[in-house]
Amino acid sequence: MAAVNEDRMQATERLQRELAALIATVEHPNGTCMVTASPKGEIKALHLHPSLLQQGAQAVGQVVTETVRLATNAAVQASFNKMALALGDGMAIDVESIAGDSPFRSTWNPVVPPKAPAEQAPPERRPRTPRAEDSDDDAFFDNPSWLR
Template sequence: MNEDRLRATEQLRRELKTIAETVEHPNGLCTVTASPRGEIRALHLHPALLTQGAQAVGQVVTETVRLATDAAVQRSFNRMALALGDGLAIDVESIAGDSPFRATWNPVVTGEPPAEQAPPGRERRAPLPDDLDEDAFFENRLWLR
């Protein structure tokens, strides 16, 4: 039984090292793939974002990296809960702090791009409700990739 636990722990370590999440900013102008540690593995900017100035680019990229990192951390928590069980996952969460999507998730949106600069072929998403409960990450459209 101890060998099974050791194998499961080693498997969990390998999985946690490879976790990365890809998230698109709510305005659709930036997509980031990031690890739970905040390492940016891919960054895609829509040309319309570059016309909005350096401050807007920096703000949108920063927000998108934060969203992608939070999504990757949440996936790590979910994998850990599956591998170790809810009891141990709750203990880890009490030490490390709440998982990112347990707290209210409400990204900052810098505004909609003008219609002529909107990415082609993209549909506008409905805004998220203001009264998200602690299980709202199950309804998060960013997880449906």
């Protein structure tokens, strides 16, 4: 029993070390910013493309903020995934019930809105070819010896 408890303690300490060192790197969808962040929101690295700097302070602020949010969400999601692997799905679900949904489950809002395609008529639908009747299925399910 003591060995089991010791193993659990070591596994818990290892998980805590892995979670503390966890980071995620994300590039903004427009390719002008890359951020490495921790699940706590700490910015570990920030890379800006020179073309972003030419767009003005407001654009820089918006893109950096969005990219930091994406990187932090990715790091938090990675920590949820690591916990689920270490503790099992049941415990991960319990943690989510206390802490709230994981970022990728609770948000599905792309940063860059999708471009609306030009108004066009929907593609023409072709009629399906009818399926061939299969009388073997009925014979299989009507067999009383299979209903035990």
